[in-house]
Amino acid sequence: MSQTVGDFVVERLHAWGVRKIFGYPGDGINGVFGALRRAAGKIEFIQARHEEMAAFMASAYAKFTGELGVCIATSGPGAAHLITGLYDARLDHMPVLAIAGQQARTALGGHYQQEVDLPAMFKDVAGAFVQQASVPTQVRHLIDRAVRIAVGERRVTAIVLPNDLQEMKFDEPPRKHGTFHSGVGFTAPKIVPYEVDLGRAAAVLNAGKKVAILVGAGALGATDEVIEVAETLGAGVAKALLGKGALPDELPWVTGSIGLLGTKPSYEMMAGCDTLLMIGSGFPYSEFLPKEGQARGVQIDLKPDMLSLRYPMEVNLVGDAAETLRALLPKLIEKTDRGWRKTIESNVASWWKTLESRAMAAANPVNPQRVCWELSPCLPDRAIVTSDSGSCANWYARDLKIRRGMMCSLSGGLASMGAAVPYAIAAKFAYPDRPVIALVGDGAMQMNNMAELITIAKYWRQWANRTCVVCVFNNEDLNQVTWEQRVMEGDPKFNASQQIPNVPYHRFAELIGLAGIYVDTPEQLAGAWDRALRADRPVVLEVKTDPEVPPLPPHITLQQAQHMTQALLTGDPREGGVIMGTARQLVGALLPGDRD
Numbered sequence: 001m002s003q004t005v006g007d008f009v010v011e012r013l014h015a016w017g018v019r020k021i022f023g024y025p026g027d028g029i030n031g032v033f034g035a036l037r038r039a040a041g042k043i044e045f046i047q048a049r050h051e052e053m054a055a056f057m058a059s060a061y062a063k064f065t066g067e068l069g070v071c072i073a074t075s076g077p078g079a080a081h082l083i084t085g086l087y088d089a090r091l092d093h094m095p096v097l098a099i100a101g102q103q104a105r106t107a108l109g110g111h112y113q114q115e116v117d118l119p120a121m122f123k124d125v126a127g128a129f130v131q132q133a134s135v136p137t138q139v140r141h142l143i144d145r146a147v148r149i150a151v152g153e154r155r156v157t158a159i160v161l162p163n164d165l166q167e168m169k170f171d172e173p174p175r176k177h178g179t180f181h182s183g184v185g186f187t188a189p190k191i192v193p194y195e196v197d198l199g200r201a202a203a204v205l206n207a208g209k210k211v212a213i214l215v216g217a218g219a220l221g222a223t224d225e226v227i228e229v230a231e232t233l234g235a236g237v238a239k240a241l242l243g244k245g246a247l248p249d250e251l252p253w254v255t256g257s258i259g260l261l262g263t264k265p266s267y268e269m270m271a272g273c274d275t276l277l278m279i280g281s282g283f284p285y286s287e288f289l290p291k292e293g294q295a296r297g298v299q300i301d302l303k304p305d306m307l308s309l310r311y312p313m314e315v316n317l318v319g320d321a322a323e324t325l326r327a328l329l330p331k332l333i334e335k336t337d338r339g340w341r342k343t344i345e346s347n348v349a350s351w352w353k354t355l356e357s358r359a360m361a362a363a364n365p366v367n368p369q370r371v372c373w374e375l376s377p378c379l380p381d382r383a384i385v386t387s388d389s390g391s392c393a394n395w396y397a398r399d400l401k402i403r404r405g406m407m408c409s410l411s412g413g414l415a416s417m418g419a420a421v422p423y424a425i426a427a428k429f430a431y432p433d434r435p436v437i438a439l440v441g442d443g444a445m446q447m448n449n450m451a452e453l454i455t456i457a458k459y460w461r462q463w464a465n466r467t468c469v470v471c472v473f474n475n476e477d478l479n480q481v482t483w484e485q486r487v488m489e490g491d492p493k494f495n496a497s498q499q500i501p502n503v504p505y506h507r508f509a510e511l512i513g514l515a516g517i518y519v520d521t522p523e524q525l526a527g528a529w530d531r532a533l534r535a536d537r538p539v540v541l542e543v544k545t546d547p548e549v550p551p552l553p554p555h556i557t558l559q560q561a562q563h564m565t566q567a568l569l570t571g572d573p574r575e576g577g578v579i580m581g582t583a584r585q586l587v588g589a590l591l592p593g594d595r596d
């Protein structure tokens, strides 16, 4: 049989190094699925329950491996389902290629079944490159460009393939006007600023007496370099959410997360520094950075468009984090006055104690902070941890102590619910020998993560390491938003929008062949983590957590506290317990100098 366009697509992706595709089938894309079958294992197809989940998997696969993530879906509804997962990749600068089917070329424009203007639909999320193929000879350069732009520019790209075209005989482009002969291959450049600019950066950093460093996802491959720079400059390092894995939390000068989900020592370091070095981060909340004019700034980022975006930097360096820091290091002068560093270290030490006492505080029935607190010492080496969006992201960000060699991620820029389990599945496919843990709220579980447990049930036997724990925080509430209603809006909890049904997640797991563990007293937690992490199969660890423990930002303002009090006094359904249970943490979170 001669090669079809579908066969060519698969072969070309293979030539580009693609070995895994996440997706869901449909008649609009059957020509490519037939080719995947014919190519017999050259590219592994991983079947999600929903195309959005497949796109999250592609995004997470790119995050965990640094390689291109690929997802595939049928025409119309399948392609539309991809969108949220693709935005997740787009906002976190991940190279992802979406391949979508389309109705036959003869039907297009005919208000045909499942006919959606896919290039228009993908145009924003895959704006770097989106094309619908119209003839076989075009497909070669469409694939080559879509892959090269995705990996070269760290963007999302999309190719739309009408289903009749997928079945056609593939023709190499003829040597003729209006055709071309594209090729496979891309090597990432070494990107380092000019010496003179490194010199300017060093001058700023050497002049500073109180240097604060903020790292993001761009610093994930620069652990040693960040440590050396921080040591030389006597600096502390805060970690944006996506940079959590960049530095181990055991280091006494790592202040942990920053921002709404952040820590007090990060907040204090930014409030007190005279120099800011930002590395590979698009951390969005400027109010957690120094006040304009307070600090001199140096930023390093691969993406020019991310420079001086949140704080006006004096030196804006385009560069790879590790390479740039290595080039910068010989120009840095070791700071002899370690007073600033000592202050940071003592703030960090007392903050860990605060976190411990917060985590161990009694709650009804289980304090959600304690779930993450107790996980830290149980984390196996090389673990990969994912978190969903919701209040558990606060505990993941603050309480969980990451060690060297671990990885962790979540939907950062998009902060979408529903990502933790597909992220965990992608982690398992990226590294089948590593233990994986997903932290998920019950709302996010119900939204779509529950369905992806079925994907885990389908595939877990093929993973060399069977440790895969999905920890569900069952608080029967969309808790993060409940607190936002209280604190940001001053509204009482709106039961109609916030309460969610109680579902026996651990029993659902058992029903589909996974293990289930249920915890409803705090004393059971440590043992439950231990059992879950040693189990011979994936586990759903369901913990009945208290929705009245506030995921408060470290800098909560007096006005927000007043809003909350007002909300509680004007008819919040659980007022009594909330006031008693949280007053102390609330007062402890009020920081001096922020009483607007």
Ligand SMILES: Cc1ncc(C[n+]2csc(CCOP(=O)(O)OP(=O)(O)O)c2C)c(N)n1
Pocket (backbone or CB within 6 Å): 388, 389, 390, 391, 392, 415, 416, 417, 418, 440, 441, 442, 443, 444, 445, 473, 475, 477, 478, 479, 480, 481
């Ligand atoms: C797709 C999507 N829809 C809505 C939101 C807004 N949102 C953020 S957190 C949250 C509540 C999550 O509830 P749950 O998963 O139960 O976690 P909890 O906060 O209760 O721990 C909501 C609705 C979002 N981030 N993403």
Ligand SMILES: [Mg+2]
Pocket (backbone or CB within 6 Å): 390, 441, 442, 443, 473, 474, 475, 476, 477, 478, 479
């Ligand atoms: Mg919840």
